[in-house]
Amino acid sequence: MNRGVAMQDSADEGTGMDVQDAAAIMQQARERAEHELRVSYRLLFATYGLLYLIGYGTVWLSVRGQHPYHGPGSTALVVLTLLAAAAVVVTVVVVGRAFSGVGGWSARQRRVALLSFVTAIVGVYLLEDALFRAGASWSVIGVYGAAAPMLVTGMAYAFSSAFVANWSVFGLGIWLIIVAATSAFAGPVGVWAVGALAAGLAFLLVAAVRPGLRRS
């Protein structure tokens, strides 16, 4: 449905459009196209901020005080899984809506980037399973399980910032890499708390300061 400026649905040329009309039409058309065709990264960053803050925070509440560490409880894992699933759904809807009907070079770039990221995330969890089967302790699994997804996400943002030429995405990516690497030193319990605060709040901060409808 056309929500833009009221315009005759006609192919005739007799418009009598003056310069103010033309300027108004240009502005409205640009705003509408940007609203419809550009990804709302603000919404995506807010979603991932809440995923880390609440998801990792819930896991931390579940594991704090464990001696020895034996992993999060089933309720915390369900909360984390549901939040991750919700984040994936929001991503698919937001990105799918923006890029529906858009083809060309950037569409190919997106497919390659998405395939690379999904492969890396699947690889992270396969590797976790392999570590477990190889006899890694619960503590090692805990540190890896919290830090590795942040590392992969940070690398994805840092690399993709080269394509979209955006410093906030680059900064967020580098920050996530630093958080992933340093939070691991906090041990299997502390890594969840550091991830929840440092990654979650960083996402929310970038969401708050970033214009909502910019592609780059």
Place this chain on the structure above:
Amino acid sequence: MSQGELDPVIHVPARLRIMVSLATLPEGDDLSFTRLQDLIGLTPGNLITHLRKLEDAGYVRTEKSGSGVTARTGVSLTREGRAALDRYTAVLRQLLDTVEPVSPRPASG
């Protein structure tokens, strides 16, 4: 068209909206006919007519791909089209600068 004159091919509401909408895409991207139609709010027949005029001027390119249910018509701005829209915008700005702001009418009585 002389310098300082608005391009008559673009200076039509529907075509102006088509050009501006396509210009928000990065170079090398295109928009499907159906998504463009949804964005502009024209009937298919009218959209085709306007696109044909823009295509004749060398401002847009339409490309068909696939067949059957996968058939897709992609519409994109050409380099000439982007340059023409830039010129149109510059001329429009000049004209807007020369237009006197409308002062409120004095109250009668």
